Amino acid sequence: MTQVISPVDWHAELTVRRARVWSIAAEMNCDAVLIYGCEGHMEPFRYLTNFVPVMGDGWGVLSGADALACVLNFDWQIIEARRKSGVADWYGHFDTVPVLADLLGSPHLQRVGVAGLHRLPVAVYEALRRVRPMIDWIDIGAPVTALRRIKSPFEIQLLREAGRITDAAFDVIRAEIRPGLTEHDVAARLDYAMKRMGAGLSFPTTVISGNDDPIMIRMPINRTLQAGDTVMIDMGAMFEGYQADASRTFVLGQPSVVQRRVWQTVQDSYQAALNQVQPGIPCQATHVAALQVIESAGYALIHRVGHGIGLATSFEWPSLISETEPFQPGMTFCLEPGIYVPGAGNMKLEDDFVVTESGCERLTHSSHDLVIPL
Helix, strand or coil, rough: CCCCHHHHHHHHHHHHHHHHHHCCCCCCCCCEEEEEEECCEEEHHHHHHHHCCCCCCCEEEEECCCCEEEEECCCCHHHHHHHHHHHCCCCEECCCCCHHHCCCCCCCCCEEEEEHHCCCCHHHHHHHHHHHCCCEEEEEHHHHHCCCCCCHHHHHHHHHHHHHHHHHHHHHHHHCCCCEEHHHHHHHHHHHHHCCCEEEEEEEEEEEEEECCCCCCCCCCECCCCCCCCEEEEEEEEEEECCEEEEEEECCCCHHHHHHHHHHHHHHHHHHHHHHCCCEEHHHHHHHHHHHHHHCCCCCCCCCCCCCCCCCCCCCCCCCCCCCCEEECEHHHHCCCCCCCCEEEEEEEEEEEEEEECEEEECCCCCCEECCCC
């Protein structure tokens, strides 16, 4: 049964978040904060509001730890936004610049911190500079984003539920997948399973089948599954904004020698990476360990071994291929070693984790078994 999250719990979480952002603004001598999120990159805005519009951008003006006003391009979701955010002051206008100029119109504003500046449209930025020339715009995106690196117990609870729903969808498709279905059929069944359990999708579900045209990632096509196929599925349930990201690989019937060898290497590299997950060990050590296993077997690791999860997946910190910061309790991430070669197709194994004081907790638990008996 899907969890029901109390508005009281959300209010407590959002209150802490806004206070932390306001503290960053105060440390940087800012008089207010402008928060911006665009379609596909709503994380700064959602972090402070628990809301993302169906269409358009999201703007927030934080003028105190408990003083937030928000602007959307459309007004049709204002009631929903008020309920989810606990904020009464919402506006919906297609041209957001005049509204933002009014909200930033106080004569005492001299320095305004901006979270989301790297995504801010140039035209909007220039327009705001024209109408509010007295304001210095200060990029505070890095410290605000850093607040999301260590997840709160509440956030981890949401990620556990996203993982549980993802597992349940994998269990459904493991029981239903068979030759004769198309990749679109498989993706549709997975999407239905997750939505039926009260979740959204972290990203469009990926299904890649066949053994002789390996490609790291693509959208499902109308190819019909056949006996002997490798079928790689990459998907995730999104629960209350928090996004799981997991992959499983199946072989329909008895695997070939090549499929078994590649899959064993993927599993070995997964375990080698997982062995590096301890507080104090650099994040990058996971990638190095997986790479050594895969290259020693004569294959190539053509993408990073993993990345953070939270309000985003692929864009969430840390990127495990390059991050030298050490693991800390409360960090959440996925491990996803994969090998893509003719004869075996796409083979990837991916799970989600949270770092603990003594190691890590796995958040996705569905079976790693390769074979689908026919």
